[in-house]
Amino acid sequence: MSSKINNLPDSDGFFGQYGGKFVPETLMYALEQLEDTYKKLKDNNDFKDQFYKDLSEFVGRPSPLYFAERLTKHYGSGSIWLKREDLNHTGAHKINNTIGQILLAKHMGKKRIIAETGAGQHGVATATVAARLGLECHIYMGAEDVQRQSLNVYRIKLLGAQVHSVDSGSATLKDALNEALRDWVTNVDDTYYIIGSVTGPHPYPMIVRDFNSVVGEELIDQSKKLFNAMPDAIVACVGGGSNAMGVFYPFIDMNQTRLIGVEAGGEGIETGEHAAPLNDGEPGVLHGALSYLMQDDKGQVKETKSVSAGLDYPGVGPEHSWLKDSGRAEYVAVSDEDALRAFHEVSEYEGIIPALETAHAFAYLDKLMKEFDSDSNIVVNVSGRGDKDINTVAEIDGIKF
Amino acid sequence: MNRLTDKLEELKKRNQKALVAYLVAGDPDIDSTLEIMHMFVKSGVDIIEVGVPFTDPIAEGPIIQRAHDRAINKQISLEDVFELIKKFRSQDEETPIVLMGYLNSFIFYKDLIEKNQNNSVDSILVVDIPGELDIADYGIKNENINTISLISPTTKNDRIKLIANNSTGFIYYVTLRGVTGSSNLDVDEIKKNIREIKKYAKVPTLAGFGIKSPDDAKALSSCADGVIIGSSIVKMIEESSSTKEFDKIGSYIADIKNAIT
Numbered sequence: 001m002s003s004k005i006n007n008l009p010d011s012d013g014f015f016g017q018y019g020g021k022f023v024p025e026t027l028m029y030a031l032e033q034l035e036d037t038y039k040k041l042k043d044n045n046d047f048k049d050q051f052y053k054d055l056s057e058f059v060g061r062p063s064p065l066y067f068a069e070r071l072t073k074h075y076g077s078g079s080i081w082l083k084r085e086d087l088n089h090t091g092a093h094k095i096n097n098t099i100g101q102i103l104l105a106k107h108m109g110k111k112r113i114i115a116e117t118g119a120g121q122h123g124v125a126t127a128t129v130a131a132r133l134g135l136e137c138h139i140y141m142g143a144e145d146v147q148r149q150s151l152n153v154y155r156i157k158l159l160g161a162q163v164h165s166v167d168s169g170s171a172t173l174k175d176a177l178n179e180a181l182r183d184w185v186t187n188v189d190d191t192y193y194i195i196g197s198v199t200g201p202h203p204y205p206m207i208v209r210d211f212n213s214v215v216g217e218e219l220i221d222q223s224k225k226l227f228n229a230m231p232d233a234i235v236a237c238v239g240g241g242s243n244a245m246g247v248f249y250p251f252i253d254m255n256q257t258r259l260i261g262v263e264a265g266g267e268g269i270e271t272g273e274h275a276a277p278l279n280d281g282e283p284g285v286l287h288g289a290l291s292y293l294m295q296d297d298k299g300q301v302k303e304t305k306s307v308s309a310g311l312d313y314p315g316v317g318p319e320h321s322w323l324k325d326s327g328r329a330e331y332v333a334v335s336d337e338d339a340l341r342a343f344h345e346v347s348e349y350e351g352i353i354p355a356l357e358t359a360h361a362f363a364y365l366d367k368l369m370k371e372f373d374s375d376s377n378i379v380v381n382v383s384g385r386g387d388k389d390i391n392t393v394a395e396i397d398g399i400k401f
Numbered sequence: 402m403n404r405l406t407d408k409l410e411e412l413k414k415r416n417q418k419a420l421v422a423y424l425v426a427g428d429p430d431i432d433s434t435l436e437i438m439h440m441f442v443k444s445g446v447d448i449i450e451v452g453v454p455f456t457d458p459i460a461e462g463p464i465i466q467r468a469h470d471r472a473i474n475k476q477i478s479l480e481d482v483f484e485l486i487k488k489f490r491s492q493d494e495e496t497p498i499v500l501m502g503y504l505n506s507f508i509f510y511k512d513l514i515e516k517n518q519n520n521s522v523d524s525i526l527v528v529d530i531p532g533e534l535d536i537a538d539y540g541i542k543n544e545n546i547n548t549i550s551l552i553s554p555t556t557k558n559d560r561i562k563l564i565a566n567n568s569t570g571f572i573y574y575v576t577l578r579g580v581t582g583s584s585n586l587d588v589d590e591i592k593k594n595i596r597e598i599k600k601y602a603k604v605p606t607l608a609g610f611g612i613k614s615p616d617d618a619k620a621l622s623s624c625a626d627g628v629i630i631g632s633s634i635v636k637m638i639e640e641s642s643s644t645k646e647f648d649k650i651g652s653y654i655a656d657i658k659n660a661i662t
Contacts, residue, residue, distance in 0.1 A: 022504055024460045025532040026553040026578060028560065168466060169456060181459045186579040188555055285505040285529070286457060298478035299509025301456040 008322065013202020016325060018318035021201040023181075023288045030188045035203040037108050042210065047103065054099045055214060058132070059089045061096075063215070065222035065379070070349040075369035078232065078376030082352070083219055083247065085383050092355065092384030093215060093243040094125035098194055100211035102129040105192035112191040113137045116180040118145055118173035118239065119310030119357065120152025121384055122196030127161035137161035140180040142172035145309045152388050170303040173239075173313045177287050197240025198317030201288030205245075205317050212246025219379060220250055227377050233258040235368065236381040237360040238278070238331065239311035241320045243383035248329060258330065260368065261320060262360045264306035265333035275304035277316050278324050278331040291318040307336040307392065308356035310384075338363040343386065343393060355384035356392065403547055405497035405523040405570050408447055409605050412627070418661040419571075419607060419627025420445060422634055422654060423501065425452035425468040427477030429642035431485055437638065437647050438489050442496050444651040445658035450526070450629065451486070453479050453502030460528045462582035464632045467639060479510040486521045499524040499549060499570070504539065511541050520545050524570040532556065532564035549573050552598055552606075554590060565601035572598060572606040574625065582632030583611050592624045615660035622661040630657060 008015045021031060041047040055061040064087065068080040085093040098115075105113060113130045114137075117123030123139040130137035139161050146153050146165045156163050169175040177200075184193045198205045198212075223230055234251065236244035238261035248259045266274030274280065277292040284293035286301055294302040294314035306312040323329035334342075339356060342363035347353045354362060361380050372378060386393075394401065412419050422441045426434050438449055454472035458465065479502070486498055504527050507514060514525070514536065525536055526549040535548035547569035552561060555578060565572060576591050577583055591608065598606050608621045609629030618628045637650045 021531060022529045023531070024528055024553070024575075025551040025564075026555050026575060028531050029555040029557055168470075174457065178457050178459050182462075182580045185460065186583065188578055285503070285508065287459070288529070293505075295505070295509070298476065298480075299506050300454075300473060300478075301505070 009206055015319045015322035018291050018321040019289050022285050023201045026185050038207055051100055059095050062218040063087050068350050077369045078372035078378050081379045083381045086385035090125050090128050092121040094122045096214055097208050097211045098125040098129045101194045110192035114180050114183050115194045116140045116176035120149040123156045124152055126194050127156045127159035131159045140164050140166055140176040142176045143167045144171040148392050149309055197242040198245045199240040208242050209245045212242050213249045215246040216250035230254055230257050231379040232376040234379045235260045235361045237262050237357045239313050241317040243381055247381045261331045262364045263333045264311035265335040266305040268335050269333050273305040275306040275312050276333040279333045286315045289318045291321045292316055310357040334360045334363040353386035355386045356389045358383045403523050408497050418622040419447045420658055421448040421450055421629040422446040423450040423631035425472050426482045426485055427472035427475050428468040429471050440651050444654040448497045450499045450501050453482055453506050455503040455506055462580040464582045464636050468635045479506050483513055490521045497523045501526040503529050514541050515543050517543055524549055533567050551575055562601050568604050571604050572602050574606055574608045575610045576608050577611045581610055586611050588620045595624045615656045618657045619660040
C-alpha cells in the first residue's frame with residue numbers, strides 16, 4: 001500500500017478519489033503549461049542545483065533539528081525534537097515553496113506574480129522571492145486577516161508588493177483564494193499564481209508538496225545523526241497542510257513513524273465553530289480540488305473559526321484527505337484555548353515564540369506524550385515563528401501597547 | 402427530446418440567433434426570480450440560464466458575486482431552485498432552462514438532478530470543470546439533461562476538438578480572459594476563435610461573458626449562433642431589488658433581441 005501512496009497523484013492529479021482539476025476552462029491551458037514545465041525541470045540538474053543553492057544561501061537551510069530539553073522534562077516521557085522551520089528566512093516553512101515556484105515562473109517567462117495569504121507568511125514569502133527577481137507582485141488577503149496580521153501586511157508592502165484587501169464572503173483566506181483565482185483568470189497570459197499550500201487544482205498540491213519535502217528529507221538525515229533512529233511520531237499543524245505534507249511525505253513508506261496532523265478546533269469541534277474539515281467535514285469541491293470540506297446542509301461552504309489566521313480555512317489539501325482515508329496519517333484537532341496555552345508554554349519553556357498555527361501542534365503533545373515511553377523520539381514541525389501573532393495574543397490577554 | 406436541443410434546431414431552421422438570459426435564483430427573492438423569468442420570455446428570450454447560488458463563485462465578477470450573496474442570505478439551495486423551476490413550468494412548458502453553477506452544489510444534490518422531476522431542467526453548465534467533462538464524469542447520471550461546455554480564448558486547438566466532440570447542448574464561448582461582466586471585448590479575436598470552433602462543433606456555438614450593449618450583441622451575432630447576457634441583467638435586478646420594479650429589464654432585452662434579429 002505504502003509504495004503506491006508514494007506515487008500519487010496519478011496523471012489526472014488524483015490521490016485516490018481526492019484532488020483533480022476543477023477549474024474554469026480558461027485556466028486549463030495555464031495548468032497544462034505549468035505541469036509540463038514542472039515535469040521537465042524537476043529532475044533537471046541545473047534546476048535542482050539552483051533550488052538547493054537558494055535554499056542554502058538565501059533561506060539558510062538546513063533548518064536545525066533541536067532537542068527541546070525542558071519540554072521533554074515537562075512531559076517526562078519521550079524526547080521532544082523541534083524541526084526549526086521558524087528559523088528560515090522570512091520566519092516560516094512557506095519560503096521553501098516560493099523559492100521553487102518563482103524559479104518555475106522565471107523559466108516560463110511570467111512577468112507578474114500573484115498569491116493569496118492567510119496569516120501573511122505566504123504573502124511575505126512570495127513578495128520576498130518576487131523582489132529578488134524584480135517581478136511585479138500582488139498579494140490577496142482577506143480583510144479580516146489584514147486586520148489581525150497587520151505586521152505582515154506592512155512587511156509585504158516593504159518588499160514592494162501590493163496588498164489587495166478582500167471584503168467578500170468571510171473576508172479570510174478562502175475569499176483571498178477566490179480573488180486570486182479571479183485575477184489569474186483575467187491575467188492568465190502574463191501571470192504566475194504561486195499557491196501557498198498543498199491545495200488548489202493539480203499540479204499545485206504535488207508541486208507545493210515536492211518543494212516543501214526538503215523538510216522531511218532533512219529530518220531523515222538529522223534523525224539518524226542525532227538519535228540514530230527514525231522518529232516515532234511527527235506532529236504538524238494542518239490548515240491547507242503544506243508544512244505537514246512537506247515533513248510527512250518522505251516518511252510515508254516508513255510505517256513505524258506515526259504521522260499526526262493537528263487541525264484548528266476553534267471553539268471546539270462539538271460547537272461547529274472551527275476549521276477542522278478532516279475531523280468534521282465531508283468531501284466536496286472548493287478551489288479546484290475535491291477534498292474534505294466544511295459545508296452546511298445545503299452544500300454551501302461554511303465560514304470557519306480559528307484564532308490562527310493561517311489555519312482559518314474550510315478546505316484541506318487533497319493528499320491529506322487521502323492519507324486520512326488510507327489510515328496512514330492521523331488527524332486530530334486542538335481548540336483555540338489549548339493552542340493559546342501552548343503558545344505561552346513553549347515560549348516560556350524553550351525560549352521559542354511559535355506561530356499560533358504551530359502552537360496547535362505543540363498543544364497536542366499534552367495528549368500524545370502520554371502514549372510514549374522515555375525511549376521514543378517525537379518531532380514537532382515548528383512551521384513558523386510567532387512574531388506576527390503578538391498583537392492577536394496581546395489583545396486576547398487584555399494588553400494594549 | 403430535449404427543449405434546448407429542439408429550440409436551437411428551430412432557431413437554426415429559421416436562420417435566427419438565440420438570446421440567452423441569465424439570473425441568479427433567489428436574487429433578490431424567489432418570487433421575483435419567477436416573475437423575471439416569465440418577463441424574459443415575453444421580451445424575447447429564447448433560453449433561460451438560472452444561476453445556482455454558491456458561496457465561492459470563482460468565475461464571477463463583483464456584480465454576479467453580489468447576486469449569489471443575496472440569494473445565499475435567503476438560504477436558497479439547489480432544492481429551492483428545482484421548486485422554482487417547477488412553478489415556472491406550471492405556466493411555461495416550452496422555454497428551455499439551463500442550470501449554471503459550481504460542481505459542489507451539483508454533487509451535493511446529485512439525487513435531485515438524477516430525478517429531475519418531469520424533466521423540468523434541460524441542461525447543466527458546470528463552471529468549474531474542464532470543458533471536455535460533464536456531470537456524468539462525476540457520477541451524476543441523467544440522459545435527458547445535456548451538457549454545455551465552455552471554450553475560452555486560451556483553449557488550444559487540441560482541446561477545442563475534444564470539447565466540441567463532447568458537447569451536447571451548445572458550446573459556450575467565453576469571449577474574454579476574465580470573470581463575468583468584464584469589459585474589453587476583442588471582437589476580431591472572438592470571430593476568429595468561433596470560426597475555429599465551428600469547424601469541429603456538432604452543436605451551436607453561443608457567446609457570453611462581457612456582452613453589455615445591443616452593439617456588442619450585434620457584433621457577436623454575426624459569427625456566433627447566439628449571445629448570452631448575464632451581468633447587465635443582474636445589475637438591473639440589483640438596482641431594482643428594493644422597489645421590485647423590473648420593467649426596464651424587459652425593454653433592455655427587447656433592444657438586444659432587435660439588435661441580433
